[in-house]
Amino acid sequence: GYYFNNGGYFRYNFGSPFSSKVRATDNTSVTPANYTSYCITAPKNPQLPGGGGYPVCNLADVNPDKYGQVTNYVTLSDKYGTFSSRNDFIGVTIDARLAKGIRLNGGFDTGRSVRDRCFVIDSPQELLNCRVVTPFSAQTQYKANGVVPFKYDFAFAFAWQNVSGPSYGADYAASNAEIIPSLGRPLSGGISTPTVAIPLVAPQTLFEDRITRLDLRLTKIFKYNRFRFQINLDAYNVLNSNSIRAVNSVYGAAWRTPLQILDPRLIEIGGSITF
Template identity: 35%
Template sequence: TDYRDATNKTLRYRFAMSYVTGAHAFKTGIVNSWAMADYNQFAIQPIRYRLNRGIPNQVIMRVRPYHDLWTLDAEPGIYAQDRWTVDRLTLNVGLRYDYKRSHFPEQTIGDPGNPYGASSFVPVPFVIPKTDQLRWHDITPKMAAAYDLFGDGKTAVKVSLNKYLDGTQVDGIGNPVAGNLVLETTRSWNDTNQNFKPECDLLAPLANGECGPMANPNFGKVSGGAGQWDPRLLRGWGVRGYNWEFSTSVQRQLVPRVSADVGYFRRWYGNLTTTDDRALTPADFDTFSIPAPSDPRLPNGGGYTVGGLRDLKPGSFGRPSDNRITFANEFGRYIRHWNGVDVSVNARVREGVLLQGGLSTGRTSTDNCDLVEQLPELAAATPLGYCHIDTKFLTQVKFLGSYTVPRIDVQVSGSMQSVPGPEVQANFVASTALAAQSLGRPLSGGAPNVTVNIVQPGSMYGERFRATRTATGSSRRGFWLDAR
């Protein structure tokens, strides 16, 4: 288990002014913040072991502890927005400019003065100098309109289009620690004497004793190939991750005190990133398949073939990485969309009585087939057929009602909901002998097995979760009774 001793400091300020007339409601303002983060990442044990049915087969080695420092120098945002009403039409428009500047202070890896000790996998400490990080400029628009369709105040048609910036934790983007130091690697382990101790020199990158070679021989060393960031991701206009959201809906008063709302929503993402190991090409991989076991819990009872798996050729295993993090569209199309529909009904049938209910359904679509064709190292143990995913429509149904008893001011309420169960994965541990039937050789690096999800993501879900709740109480009288 990893632990983090963290110190965070943040300073924010904001200023805004408004101007309201009969037809306009205008507002403008500025916000800004400064922050720093001091992380000490450590673990009780920097080594992990993987076992299959109680038999050791892999050692996971990690550089722990290590110190990570980050400073947000400035994050100003300047915005202007206006609500304009013209007859039956109401328009909301806004524009915002965001700037973000940050850096990483000088930091020492393998510092013997670290309160959690020096890392046993960094025998010689080294200093990473101060590194500039982000220089982001972004302009984001927001637009919405509502129209009283018949002029009677009973039917409203609404539409909106908004852009949102990625809320990624920016202390990880362009991090020189991750970019200069290989923090983790694996090696196979054949516990020949069954004493559950890897009897080998873990610092030696080549196979020795009970251990196979390191998957990355630069582990614990300064290596530019650990994860170099494309400078285009760190500086410029409009390079930050974002998503657009479009929505349209119709709200209608059915009868007095009862209304219905039907809406459609679509969200799509841009400036997606990927990692390209420039030390590898598709020619460095062999393709193979495995048979799924027969099991009534699997689609059609199992027994099908799971293909499109890839394994590094033995001659390419252990080659030092040369990772470059860049825009995914450099390698073709990469899409991530979400489409959904909401239906709801609200009723205030009489004073003190409120009824609400509805459903929300939607699905996610992703396609990274171009990427995994050119960069098979991204998902070597993931079937190629999983590169295009359309999940099932996941539907939530919720109802609630409440009644406030007059005179005594006591509220009685109840609710019920039905939501989808968790996504089901079927991770099958395929032995090297099973893989060799199609691969024509054992798995590279002496790996005894490979774990494969033999169910397409987004296709199977657990039993729906259903819940009811009742409550009685009064805030004025200071009591509540809740039952679930």
């Protein structure tokens, strides 16, 4: 048998030249001076960073005399600032072909991404969470698979993976009553805007638990003249994991309610005929 290892460091960096290709929309009816900045206090909740109760700032509301005025102009973002996106990744794979037809494959990937768009076109709130960092822990995955032949034309195969859990946010509907003490007035929308959605946490900050899945297959081959029959017994999600794949990011009574989980354990019999 033999082993084949492959690995490397990969960096993808999109800087100033890339910015000249990104489109931006500028509402020419307003400028940053036509906005008033304010803060709110995040609700107390042990599931929020630090238990909640922290200030959320860099928020802005357009002044009443400019409310509803829109004259959009589509242009390139490099007229206002630099958009950059940097990705640093490491990957390692192993391919092992052993005696008696045994074959094993596996590896891992991990990386860190930084997306920076820290400039203002219209609203000062564009600086809120303008630099998003996706950590290594959110982009680390391990995978392995293999095939082991046995006597009498039997074969056993497996596929295993452990990947990062989904990211989720906490989008909070802040009321006028919560905003007025800092803003000094109601929201410009008046009764038509009783609340405004405010992210309580930065993107790529909160994550559900990692997802682990194991699938198995047992195969038996029969041969008759020029016919080849293959019978498969498959078991998907053998561990019957109920890992969460997506959750509700709207802060409230249903916050973090699972929207999608791994399919339950499934046993399936199938086959094929080759001639």
